Amino acid sequence: MEPILKINDVQKSFGMTKVLDGISFEMIEGECICLLGSSGSGKSTLLQIIAGLLKAEHGEINMSGLQALSRNKFIPPEKRPINMVFQDYALWPHMTVRKNIEYGLKMSKVPESIRRKRIESVSQLLQLKGLLNRLPSELSGGQQQRVGIARALATEPNILLMDEPLSNLDVKLRTEMRSELANILRRLSITTIYVTHDMMEAFALADRILVLHQGKIAQLASPQKMYEEPETLGVAQLMGYQNRLKGKITSINDGTATIHCGEYSVKGTLQTGQNDKLSVGDDVLVMLQLEAIHFDSVSFQLENYIEAKIVQVIYEGSRWRYRLEMKDGQYIEALHTKKQSLDDIMNISFSVQQTRIFKL
Ligand SMILES: Nc1ncnc2c1ncn2[C@@H]1O[C@H](COP(=O)(O)OP(=O)(O)OP(=O)(O)O)[C@@H](O)[C@H]1O
Ligand SMILES: [Mg+2]
Incomplete structure (x- = not known):
């Protein structure tokens, strides 16, 4: 046409x-x-x-x-x-x-x-x-x-x-x-x-x-x-990627990057065209949607699995919004339908495919 x-x-x-x-x-x-x-x-x-x-x-x-x-x-x-x-x-x-x-x-x-x-x-x-x-x-x-x-x-x-x-x-x-x-x-x-x-x-x-x-x-x-x-x-920010973790790429294999964030590592799929833009040693931001973060049980197949402590709980009607502190002092936010308490230690998880990586 x-x-x-x-x-x-x-x-x-x-x-x-x-x-x-x-x-x-x-x-x-x-x-x-x-x-x-x-x-x-x-x-x-x-x-x-x-x-x-x-x-x-x-x-x-x-x-x-x-x-x-x-x-x-x-x-x-x-x-x-x-x-x-x-x-x-x-x-x-x-x-x-x-x-x-x-x-x-x-x-x-x-x-x-x-x-x-x-x-x-x-x-x-x-x-x-x-x-x-x-x-x-x-x-x-x-x-x-x-x-x-x-x-x-x-x-x-x-x-x-x-x-x-x-x-x-x-x-x-x-x-x-x-x-x-x-x-x-x-x-x-x-x-x-x-x-x-x-x-x-x-x-x-x-x-x-x-x-x-x-x-x-x-x-x-x-x-x-x-x-x-x-x-x-910038596009990720406009699309509501509210979680950002700072880290450094330690390896790239088959289109998947491993990013070290102080006390833990995160894996993320590189997007088309990113392969030649990102390399080992780069400082990057790992970006995640709130919905990408899961708590505990549902997460066996999700490759990223990190311990974090709940530091803020906000009731939002049909769900709770949690702010969690990771071991390296960075924060992540997540939504969950179950009530948890302040200071609870959670295992949060998210998939490699939903992890977006951008050079700092
Ligand atoms: N008539 C003008 N004279 C001088 N500068 C202008 C004029 N109109 C717009 N600008 C500048 O051009 C840039 C783009 O303005 P524009 O109004 O297109 O932005 P926008 O994306 O529509 O922003 P917003 O979301 O705030 O409406 C701004 O920096 C603005 O200050
Ligand atoms: Mg305008």
């Missing part, structure tokens, strides 16, 4: 700072990519360049066969087949919800009968039917956010850009909205780039996740691939 969006070597600086340093990727129709990255990593900048609200110094962008950006070409935002939902909704304060939704349609000269149908269907979709005659100031934050999304969907863009559209909602509404939005985007098969800080939001929505780091793409992969095989330390 021919890609609907092609981004090639986009570069952007503000003053002396290079914010985007050669970004290239492609999307197929109906795909949703979530952009993740720390604050200031250039997510909004990239979205604005794709929308045409900002000019890049270099690069090509092609959307639905239209060359929107190249060395001597720049198509303005209103002529691009895209729409954008902003973090702060950016609703017209003096217009009713209906007028807000209708505005973009009028601008692109959509006939009145079609405008009415579109308003009807998006307000149904986003449960705004009873609110069409209100002003934005008469709506809650969540309702305003839904109007912002409705307004963008009503124009039926080929490509939809969303910059943290759910960030101002409370946790409950946000969780509801993210699955609602995932349904809507799939049903309408809209090609979407979606910026978020929230890993769970990315998992609910994304076909692929793109992580930006220091102006470059750190990784572009499916949610599962990225969670199981983060390629960099």
Whole structure:
């Protein structure tokens, strides 16, 4: 299938700072990519360049066969087949919800009968039917956010850009909205780039996740691939690898590294491409998800087996969260459904495959 969006070597600086340093990727129709990255990593900048609200110094962008950006070409935002939902909704304060939704349609000269149908269907979709005659100031934050999304969907863009559209909602509404939005985007098969800080939001929505780091793409992969095989330390952190142990590689055999951490050793599988980057003697960080850590009995087949003492117990409803101290003074956190006590000595274990290793 021919890609609907092609981004090639986009570069952007503000003053002396290079914010985007050669970004290239492609999307197929109906795909949703979530952009993740720390604050200031250039997510909004990239979205604005794709929308045409900002000019890049270099690069090509092609959307639905239209060359929107190249060395001597720049198509303005209103002529691009895209729409954008902003973090702060950016609703017209003096217009009713209906007028807000209708505005973009009028601008692109959509006939009145079609405008009415579109308003009807998006307000149904986003449960705004009873609110069409209100002003934005008469709506809650969540309702305003839904109007912002409705307004963008009503124009039926080929490509939809969303910059943290759910960030101002409370946790409950946000969780509801993210699955609602995932349904809507799939049903309408809209090609979407979606910026978020929230890993769970990315998992609910994304076909692929793109992580930006220091102006470059750190990784572009499916949610599962990225969670199981983060390629960099930064990606691992974004994917929630909360446990880190410092150590030194003492041997590498058949794609498995042994790492010495003072009083004990840990084994971990090297990921594709890591073989030539890591060598014996390297100082590394061993990274593990909370769920990878098991207590005692279940763990016969798990090759990493270490003694640790419980130093903190936090009750979390359906489970307990434990902080454990290892013999070398490093800490690890784990979740477990059974109650243990402070100072209990546990045998914790984790598999070689779930152990990720990164050079320090
Ligand atoms: N108009 C501007 N002038 C100068 N610097 C800018 C401008 N816009 C953005 N920047 C800088 O570019 C970098 C990237 O900003 P951007 O808003 O794209 O980050 P972001 O990834 O969206 O961050 P956040 O998660 O906080 O929204 C930041 O260091 C920011 O300070
Ligand atoms: Mg931003």
